[in-house]
Amino acid sequence: MTGHFAELQILPESVQTFMRPLYAFRRRNGPPFIGDCMSKEELIEFEGTVVELLPNATFRVKLENDHEIIAHTAGKMRKNRIRVLTGDKVMVEMTPYDLTKGRITYRFK
Incomplete structure (x- = not known):
């Protein structure tokens, strides 16, 4: 060889x-x-309402406990072109390390 x-x-x-x-x-x-890496079990889920649309596909969401956070749409929602508008009820995932930011994972009908 x-x-x-x-x-x-x-x-x-x-x-x-x-x-x-x-x-x-x-x-x-x-x-x-x-x-x-942080596992998915450590994420905190809240329900909230979209209050304001912000640039770059981010949203201001008011949670059930009257806190307001900045959230962006999850990749699967972007991929499936699920539109989020002001007033929509959404499910938000947040990490315990930063309770001011989150990811929108579900839009309720």
């Missing part, structure tokens, strides 16, 4: 497995630090 892999055949098997490419390791074991 010719090429770059010709010298691998003469190495012991333990060395050959050690010389596995880095991309093969990541593909088999997933991306690094996946356990450090």
Whole structure:
């Protein structure tokens, strides 16, 4: 055999497995630090009403507990072209780290 892999055949098997490419390791074991990401169970859900339409597909939403937050539409809502207008009742997901911003995940009919 010719090429770059010709010298691998003469190495012991333990060395050959050690010389596995880095991309093969990541593909088999997933991306690094996946356990450090916040899980979806930690999100807080509220119902609210859209009060104002803001630029860049963001909205001012008044929650049931009379707090006002800035929210943007979730990717699936954008993908399926679900329109959100002033006065619509929506479901908002918020992270406990920033209670002033959220993501609109559902528009009630």
